[in-house]
Amino acid sequence: MSDLLAPALSAHELQAALRARTLSAREALEAHLERIEQVNDRVNAVVTLVPEQARRDAAAADERAVRAAREGQDLPLLHGIPMTHKDTHATQGIRTTSGSPLFAEHVPTHDDLVVARLRAAGVVSTGKNNVPEFAAGSHTFNEVFGATRNPHALDRSAGGSSGGAAVALATGIQSLADGSDMGGSLRNPAAFNGVVGLRPSAGVVPAAPTPDPGGWLSVPGAMARTVDDVILMMAAVAGPDPRVSLPCPAGGDDFAALLAEPPAQSLAGLRVAVSTDLGLDLPVEPVVADAVHGMARTLADLGARVEHACPDLSDADEVFDVTRALDMALRLRDLVAEHRDDGLVKPEVVWNVERGLSLTGAQVLDARAARARLRDRVRDGFSRIDLLLVPTTQVLPFPADERWPRVVAGRRMDSYVEWMRSCSVISATGCPALSLPVGTHQGLPVGVQLVAAPGADVALLRAARALPTVSVGAR
Numbered sequence: 001m002s003d004l005l006a007p008a009l010s011a012h013e014l015q016a017a018l019r020a021r022t023l024s025a026r027e028a029l030e031a032h033l034e035r036i037e038q039v040n041d042r043v044n045a046v047v048t049l050v051p052e053q054a055r056r057d058a059a060a061a062d063e064r065a066v067r068a069a070r071e072g073q074d075l076p077l078l079h080g081i082p083m084t085h086k087d088t089h090a091t092q093g094i095r096t097t098s099g100s101p102l103f104a105e106h107v108p109t110h111d112d113l114v115v116a117r118l119r120a121a122g123v124v125s126t127g128k129n130n131v132p133e134f135a136a137g138s139h140t141f142n143e144v145f146g147a148t149r150n151p152h153a154l155d156r157s158a159g160g161s162s163g164g165a166a167v168a169l170a171t172g173i174q175s176l177a178d179g180s181d182m183g184g185s186l187r188n189p190a191a192f193n194g195v196v197g198l199r200p201s202a203g204v205v206p207a208a209p210t211p212d213p214g215g216w217l218s219v220p221g222a223m224a225r226t227v228d229d230v231i232l233m234m235a236a237v238a239g240p241d242p243r244v245s246l247p248c249p250a251g252g253d254d255f256a257a258l259l260a261e262p263p264a265q266s267l268a269g270l271r272v273a274v275s276t277d278l279g280l281d282l283p284v285e286p287v288v289a290d291a292v293h294g295m296a297r298t299l300a301d302l303g304a305r306v307e308h309a310c311p312d313l314s315d316a317d318e319v320f321d322v323t324r325a326l327d328m329a330l331r332l333r334d335l336v337a338e339h340r341d342d343g344l345v346k347p348e349v350v351w352n353v354e355r356g357l358s359l360t361g362a363q364v365l366d367a368r369a370a371r372a373r374l375r376d377r378v379r380d381g382f383s384r385i386d387l388l389l390v391p392t393t394q395v396l397p398f399p400a401d402e403r404w405p406r407v408v409a410g411r412r413m414d415s416y417v418e419w420m421r422s423c424s425v426i427s428a429t430g431c432p433a434l435s436l437p438v439g440t441h442q443g444l445p446v447g448v449q450l451v452a453a454p455g456a457d458v459a460l461l462r463a464a465r466a467l468p469t470v471s472v473g474a475r
Contacts, residue, residue, distance in 0.1 A: 004039055004151040008172030011081060011229040018080040021069070025061035025080030029054055029124055032082040035173050042154060045167035046084050047145040048095045049127040054082065057124045076122030077236050077256075083174050086165055087128040088135045089115050089220075094125065099133040099142030101344050102335065113208040114178050114220040114237050121236035123176075129164030133346045134332060135180065138188040138393075138420045139404055140164060143346070147400050150192060152443055156397035159189030165223055166193040175224060176233045180207070182218040182324060184393075184423025187435035190223055191392035191447025194437040197223045198230050201432045201455050203246030204238050211330055213245045217323045217427060227436075227464045231255050234457075249455030258458050264466040268303030272296070273385045275310035280317070282421055283409035284394045291438050291446045292391055295467075299389065302466060310388065311381025315370035316425035322359060322367035323428070324417070329356025348403075348416045371428075375454075378429045382453035387463060391422045392435040392447040422449070432457040434464055 009017070017023035033051055040046050061080045068075050085091055088098045090108035097103045111119065119125060130140050130148045140163025141147035148163045150156040151171050158167050162179030166189035169177050179186045181199040190197025202216035222233040235255040240248035274296045276282075276289040300306045328349070336353040339345045381388075398405045404416040413419045426433045431454050435447045452460035 004042065004171050006172050009175060010226055011078075011175040011224060011232050014081050014175055015078065015232070018065075019075055021065055025058040025065070025124060026055070028080055029058040029082045029126070032126060032174060035171070039151070039171045039173065043149045043151050043158075043167050043171060044146060045129050045148055045164040045171065045173065046127055047087060047097075047130045047164065050094055051126070053093065054124050054126040058082070061122065061124060076120065077232070078118065078176070079122035080124060081122065081176065082124045082126050083118065083176055083178070084127045084129045084164075084168055085115050085125060086162055086177075086179050087131045088161070088180065089178060091115050091125060091128065094128060096128060097144055098135070099131045099144055101143050102339065104144050110209070113206055113241055117237045118178060129168050129177070131162070131164060132160045134349055135161035135182070135185060136328070136346070136349045136352060137161065137404060137416050138184055140189070141400070149400060150397050152194065152440070152445055153397065155400055156444065157192060157400045157402075159192035159393075159397065161185035162197070162223060163189045166190055166195055166197070169193065169195045169223055169225055176229060177223040178220065178237070179223050180218055180220045181427065182327070183320065183417055183427055184420045186221045186223060187392050187423050187433060187447075187449060188420055190435040191437070192397045192445060194440070194445035194447075195223055195225050196227055196230050196437065197221070197435045198234070198461070199427070199433045200234070200238070200457050201249050202430055203240070203244065203248045204250050204432075204457055205234075206241040206244035206246065206248070208241045208243040210244065212327070213243060215327060216246060216430065217320070217327055227461060228259065231259050231461050235259065250457045254458050255461070258462060261462070264462065266303045267299060267463060267466055270299070270304040270387065270463060271385045272299050272304045272306045272387045272389055273309040273311070273381075274306055274389045275308065276391060278313055278390055278422065278425055279310040280313060280421070280425065282394060283411040284391050284422070285396060285409050287396065287441045288391045288394060288446060292389060292448050295389055295438055295448045298467065309385070310390075312377040313374070313425050313429065315374040315377075316428040317421070318367055319371045319374055320424045320428040322363060325352055325356035325359060326364070327356075328352040333357060374429060378431065378454070386452070386459070388451040390426070390449050390451065392449040394419060394422050396441060396444045396446065426451055430454045432460050434460055436464060436467065
């Protein structure tokens with residue numbers, strides 16, 4: 001397994017070499033393609049590859065670098081860095097299947113905003129990485145490409161829905177990855193693969209184009225092997241967009257300014273609340289709870305004031321359940337209506353869409369009232385703390401041949417979303433959340449989640465930079 005977790009350059013190292021022209025974009029691309037050739041047949045992270053298109057783009061990047069040097073111009077922030085993109089993000093001219101047989105040969109004519117901003121920042125797009133069908137669920141498998149395997153143990157889940165992205169990072173295929181997160185789809189696979197995943201506050205990276213300009217539950221975000229690389233990517237993709245009505249609490253310049261700061265050597269005065277069950281009696285495997293307590297001790301050693309507490313999240317499950325169901329129904333109701341009985345849409349998607357369509361007006365209104373209560377309670381809670389430390393996942397990576405864990409810490413799970421409540425209830429709060437790797441247990445990665453007040457994305461990442469966390473993916 002060691003060759004699956006081979007050494008790899010960080011995004012910052014790649015950026016420096018490409019800007020200094022000690023490494024060309026074409027050389028970086030060929031190393032990326034070679035790494036895919038070496039490992040992908042075992043992990044199934046990359047599912048579409050466009051090498052000739054990427055070679056043309058890399059050659060153009062090298063020509064741009066020559067002109068920039070001659071004319072004294074700056075290069076784009078991510079000049080020449082190769083990346084595959086999440087297969088639910090539309091990529092102009094590159095197949096985008098969303099893991100669905102119905103879109104197995106679909107080639108979009110536009111880029112989603114996060115991809116457009118990465119390309120504008122100089123990224124060389126090379127293809128797509130695997131997802132669950134329509135990004136539904138935190139286990140990456142589908143009927144088009146099969147399952148993505150965890151490189152730490154090939155019989156285990158890579159998590160999801162950004163599972164292919166996390167594995168591409170962990171195996172050294174690439175140094176940055178885009179993703180999206182509704183109920184944990186950036187954080188869960190980060191924890192399962194030993195990398196870093198950021199769910200930003202809604203509006204920081206707008207989801208555009210979108211059928212719902214006010215939609216807030218599903219957000220694009222960033223993954224990498226280090227916190228600094230996540231910040232670098234956020235500097236490229238954050239900022240408002242007129243197609244989305246949400247405010248943008250932090251833009252690219254805010255993240256760039258954070259990178260310019262030296263990392264803090266102390267967290268003195270930082271107020272941290274710690275909870276393993278989020279005050280909701282969530283079942284959590286003991287090894288995950290131990291990881292949370294270990295991080296609490298690390299925070300205390302760095303000077304933080306740590307207490308065992310949690311904001312009142314009692315309305316979060318209702319808010320998540322209803323909002324998710326409505327969002328799924330809005331996006332997929334026509335497909336489910338047409339294909340409910342032909343087996344071309346997986347049962348979990350059908351269930352969630354039907355859940356959304358069956359909601360009564362009273363249930364929707366109740367959920368809106370619950371969200372208002374939750375927002376007030378979260379605001380009140382974060383008036384007394386700066387960070388909340390909780391588990392990212394409630395379990396370690398589970399067997400890849402299971403659709404989802406049926407039992408967590410001895411308690412039965414009744415749906416494919418229930419086992420990931422440690423992430424989904426945080427999604428309902430609107431808070432930014434960062435999954436950090438903290439080590440392994442019997443070879444399987446363990447992650448913890450740091451949460452800040454809505455809009456406090458920069459403060460969250462500033463604190464995380466001070467922590468001695470190390471990726472357990474590619475080294």
